[in-house]
Amino acid sequence: MEDSHGMDKDERIEGSKNELLDELKEFLGMPSVSARAGDEGSFRGCAEWVLSKLEEAGAEARLMETDGHPVVYAEIGAGDSTLLSYGHYDVQPPEPLELWESDPFVPEVRDGVLFARGVADDKGDVMARIQALRLYTQEHGPLPFKLKFLIEGEEEVGSPSLPAFVRQNEELLSADACLWEGSMKDDAGRPMIFCGTKGMLYIELRARGASHDLHSMYGGIAPNPAWRLVQALRTIKDENGEITLDGLEELVSPPSKEDLEAIEKILFNETALRASWGVDSFDRGLTGREALKEMLLRPTANIAGIESGYTGPGSKTIVPSEAFVKMDFRLVAGQSPGPVLDLLREHLARRGFSDVEVVDLHGVEAAKTPVDSPLVRTAVDTWREVGASEAVVYPTIGGSGPTSLVATELGIPTIMTGAVANVESRIHAPNESARLDDYFESIGYFARFFERFAN
Amino acid sequence: MEDSHGMDKDERIEGSKNELLDELKEFLGMPSVSARAGDEGSFRGCAEWVLSKLEEAGAEARLMETDGHPVVYAEIGAGDSTLLSYGHYDVQPPEPLELWESDPFVPEVRDGVLFARGVADDKGDVMARIQALRLYTQEHGPLPFKLKFLIEGEEEVGSPSLPAFVRQNEELLSADACLWEGSMKDDAGRPMIFCGTKGMLYIELRARGASHDLHSMYGGIAPNPAWRLVQALRTIKDENGEITLDGLEELVSPPSKEDLEAIEKILFNETALRASWGVDSFDRGLTGREALKEMLLRPTANIAGIESGYTGPGSKTIVPSEAFVKMDFRLVAGQSPGPVLDLLREHLARRGFSDVEVVDLHGVEAAKTPVDSPLVRTAVDTWREVGASEAVVYPTIGGSGPTSLVATELGIPTIMTGAVANVESRIHAPNESARLDDYFESIGYFARFFERFAN
Numbered sequence: 001m002e003d004s005h006g007m008d009k010d011e012r013i014e015g016s017k018n019e020l021l022d023e024l025k026e027f028l029g030m031p032s033v034s035a036r037a038g039d040e041g042s043f044r045g046c047a048e049w050v051l052s053k054l055e056e057a058g059a060e061a062r063l064m065e066t067d068g069h070p071v072v073y074a075e076i077g078a079g080d081s082t083l084l085s086y087g088h089y090d091v092q093p094p095e096p097l098e099l100w101e102s103d104p105f106v107p108e109v110r111d112g113v114l115f116a117r118g119v120a121d122d123k124g125d126v127m128a129r130i131q132a133l134r135l136y137t138q139e140h141g142p143l144p145f146k147l148k149f150l151i152e153g154e155e156e157v158g159s160p161s162l163p164a165f166v167r168q169n170e171e172l173l174s175a176d177a178c179l180w181e182g183s184m185k186d187d188a189g190r191p192m193i194f195c196g197t198k199g200m201l202y203i204e205l206r207a208r209g210a211s212h213d214l215h216s217m218y219g220g221i222a223p224n225p226a227w228r229l230v231q232a233l234r235t236i237k238d239e240n241g242e243i244t245l246d247g248l249e250e251l252v253s254p255p256s257k258e259d260l261e262a263i264e265k266i267l268f269n270e271t272a273l274r275a276s277w278g279v280d281s282f283d284r285g286l287t288g289r290e291a292l293k294e295m296l297l298r299p300t301a302n303i304a305g306i307e308s309g310y311t312g313p314g315s316k317t318i319v320p321s322e323a324f325v326k327m328d329f330r331l332v333a334g335q336s337p338g339p340v341l342d343l344l345r346e347h348l349a350r351r352g353f354s355d356v357e358v359v360d361l362h363g364v365e366a367a368k369t370p371v372d373s374p375l376v377r378t379a380v381d382t383w384r385e386v387g388a389s390e391a392v393v394y395p396t397i398g399g400s401g402p403t404s405l406v407a408t409e410l411g412i413p414t415i416m417t418g419a420v421a422n423v424e425s426r427i428h429a430p431n432e433s434a435r436l437d438d439y440f441e442s443i444g445y446f447a448r449f450f451e452r453f454a455n
Numbered sequence: 456m457e458d459s460h461g462m463d464k465d466e467r468i469e470g471s472k473n474e475l476l477d478e479l480k481e482f483l484g485m486p487s488v489s490a491r492a493g494d495e496g497s498f499r500g501c502a503e504w505v506l507s508k509l510e511e512a513g514a515e516a517r518l519m520e521t522d523g524h525p526v527v528y529a530e531i532g533a534g535d536s537t538l539l540s541y542g543h544y545d546v547q548p549p550e551p552l553e554l555w556e557s558d559p560f561v562p563e564v565r566d567g568v569l570f571a572r573g574v575a576d577d578k579g580d581v582m583a584r585i586q587a588l589r590l591y592t593q594e595h596g597p598l599p600f601k602l603k604f605l606i607e608g609e610e611e612v613g614s615p616s617l618p619a620f621v622r623q624n625e626e627l628l629s630a631d632a633c634l635w636e637g638s639m640k641d642d643a644g645r646p647m648i649f650c651g652t653k654g655m656l657y658i659e660l661r662a663r664g665a666s667h668d669l670h671s672m673y674g675g676i677a678p679n680p681a682w683r684l685v686q687a688l689r690t691i692k693d694e695n696g697e698i699t700l701d702g703l704e705e706l707v708s709p710p711s712k713e714d715l716e717a718i719e720k721i722l723f724n725e726t727a728l729r730a731s732w733g734v735d736s737f738d739r740g741l742t743g744r745e746a747l748k749e750m751l752l753r754p755t756a757n758i759a760g761i762e763s764g765y766t767g768p769g770s771k772t773i774v775p776s777e778a779f780v781k782m783d784f785r786l787v788a789g790q791s792p793g794p795v796l797d798l799l800r801e802h803l804a805r806r807g808f809s810d811v812e813v814v815d816l817h818g819v820e821a822a823k824t825p826v827d828s829p830l831v832r833t834a835v836d837t838w839r840e841v842g843a844s845e846a847v848v849y850p851t852i853g854g855s856g857p858t859s860l861v862a863t864e865l866g867i868p869t870i871m872t873g874a875v876a877n878v879e880s881r882i883h884a885p886n887e888s889a890r891l892d893d894y895f896e897s898i899g900y901f902a903r904f905f906e907r908f909a910n
Contacts, residue, residue: 034769209734211732212886213883213884213885215854216785219756219785220738221746222737227758230692237686277669279678302772303681304671304764305763306762306763306764309781316547316759318884323761361769398672399670428670430667431667
């Protein structure tokens with residue numbers, strides 16, 4: 001019965017690929033870059049477009065206002081159980097533009113791969129779920145369970161409005177399970193299922209020198225804010241690259257036995273990962289299982305950007321007046337962003353860096369759902385059914401998101417499953433891409449998942 | 456006789472201030488930024504304009520080609536002695552533009568102060584000397600000594616063509632003394648006379664990570680070039696800000712007894728200097744004579760600029776693929792840029808940073824003329840004559856220039872004297888300025904200096 005339904009759906013997808021793709025391209029053509037100030041009108045237009053697509057699929061949808069960009073909320077179906085689907089319609093900034101081979105907001109297919117900002121994170125995933133729902137309802141009518149969509153517009157700037165939204169709409173969002181965004185195949189083409197996310201603290205360190213740039217003849221006596229940042233940063237990692245932030249290690253909750261077992265089952269193709277990055281070795285020479293555990297189970301102290309002084313062509317001999325560094329600390333269970341921010345401020349003050357301003361840009365809690373939960377089993381079984389390679393279960397993912405709002409605060413088992421992106425998708429980077437085959441497979445997967453969830 | 460000449464000239468200046476100022480403004484309106492590639496045509500136009508001004512003053516002038524921007528060369532007068540005047544018609548980039556209160560290339564007078572890129576470094580100085588010459592020749596006819604002008608167009612990018620030019624035109628440039636660019640009053644309004652310059656090595660350190668920016672979920676294992684630079688930089692200065700570049704100290708030639716005596720006579724208003732910068736203390740808490748000696752007698756390792764990753768508004772969570780830092784090392788007598796570059800490369804290689812590329816952008820030798828030379832006495836006596844405060848003699852200056860080509864290679868006693876700029880002139884920075892009174896005084900000074908030099 002399910003097999004035949006599945007087959008029908010695959011045929012339906014096969015017969016309407018052009019229309020499905022055109023619809024995705026239309027979505028990708030909207031430059032919904034949440035890190036950019038202003039441009040509210042066109043941003044709202046993107047939200048309304050998503051809403052219209054949910055309505056076409058039969059859902060009752062509405063825009064819900066926040067202090068920032070609106071949330072698209074929708075409901076469809078009725079039954080004993082409820083599934084919440086989370087995604088986002090905003091995207092990362094496309095810069096540096098000169099590294100894109102085609103316009104980031106003019107989707108282009110090259111050799112079966114679709115290039116556009118947001119295709120892998122997260123518009124492809126959002127669109128695949130809506131199209132799967134439409135295929136289901138066109139064939140079967142209303143869902144025999146309640147499906148709720150929460151599609152926000154600020155994920156790429158740390159979801160500043162989402163905590164209040166979730167807390168104010170706890171009843172509306174109540175569910176038995178949640179499919180979070182994050183839709184990925186590994187380098188061997190196996191769907192990845194993630195059961196948790198890292199937390200994150202995103203900050204800027206700012207140092208100031210003279211009130212204006214000085215001629216560098218004064219380089220021996222003028223305060224140099226770029227050097228000041230280097231001096232502050234050297235206290236955060238030692239000369240071997242190990243994090244030395246006072247008290248950070250003490251906050252780490254050790255991973256569970258089941259988590260460690262799941263990690264042991266992950267086939268980690270480190271050679272392919274390094275090749276996709278074009279590097280010969282990982283940071284600090286990490287290899288194999290050691291590198292995988294570092295990525296999934298350990299906090300980070302990443303420099304995402306740094307700038308000071310003259311950075312144009314040629315030479316300009318100045319002592320800069322300002323310097324800043326943008327850093328994200330990825331946090332594991334036990335490390336909340338608030339306390340880590342306090343640790344950082346105390347750490348710097350203790351070493352005489354009270355002049356270095358610590359700007360709190362945002363924080364996200366870590367989240368975890370047990371790897372042996374029924375939701376994870378449904379996801380694994382659905383992948384087995386659609387004929388894909390065996391899915392690989394990850395207890396956590398190196399990335400972050402506001403997953404903890406749902407997984408921890410609302411207590412809803414939450415996972416990421418889907419297959420739109422892959423390890424070469426260049427998420428957050430120029431030439432972001434997704435394979436068309438994976439995209440269409442994901443539509444079929446979600447349709448099957450809805451069937452399984454109903455039973 | 457000299458006094459009456461001088462008085463005539465001061466009256467002449469008094470009566471033609473508007474014309475003199477308009478001529479300077481026309482010069483300042485030409486955006487001759489040598490750090491910018493291209494735009495050769497308008498650059499040549501600036502050189503031709505300078506040439507025409509020299510011709511108006513009675514000199515035989517010509518453009519002399521180099522591999523870069525042309526040199527303006529001129530000669531006038533005849534006699535037993537020869538004076539060479541060096542200046543440059545190029546300027547520093549005006550960036551950051553948003554910090555200028557008026558257009559850097561639309562000169563504006565506010566409260567007796569003229570604001571424009573290049574007014575203090577070095578167009579004001581160049582123009583004052585040409586106008587002084589014109590005043591002299593209009594009144595007295597040809598000079599009774601030979602005056603040579605060498606005005607180049609690449610000083611702000613390290614004078615890459617000047618070494619070859621000077622070496623190929625050794626005979627043409629031969630002189631008994633040289634007035635170098637550098638025209639400055641101290642914070643008490645006293646003219647400063649500089650008898651030497653620091654050398655400089657300007658480099659970029661470049662680090663590379665993955666072939667593209669990565670999602671910072673990989674922050675724990677991806678090579679991060681920004682962190683790599685921090686790790687390299689921490690080996691160049693210790694945690695107290697002291698330079699720790701292997702072997703640099705061993706190259707320093709100790710200053711002479713006369714130099715040290717001259718430094719003891721300098722009145723160093725450190726409070727005013729800090730106030731002009733808007734800072735409470737110098738780097739490393741240096742104060743008084745200690746700070747002055749650091750500035751004049753010690754090498755520096757300055758970060759002039761650094762950039763990596765995302766530096767726009769909001770937060771972008773990436774591991775950057777590239778990072779670079781621009782550094783200038785100001786060098787004292789004994790430290791040639793070539794050997795210091797070798798030291799730097801060896802220093803980094805010895806510590807495992809062979810992956811960090813060291814890009815040699817340019818080098819300049821240090822230069823020194825004895826503080827008790829006849830040329831210095833002439834400059835001091837001329838200032839006394841024009842009624843300015845006692846001039847202050849500096850054995851060296853914190854800044855650099857290709858002074859060594861003339862002072863060392865050609866063996867010509869070389870000093871800097873003039874009074875166009877002051878400690879608030881913001882040389883190389885936004886809102887560069889010069890006081891109109893100082894400018895007109897400098898014209899009178901140079902006219903008197905020519906008279907003294909003739910006798």
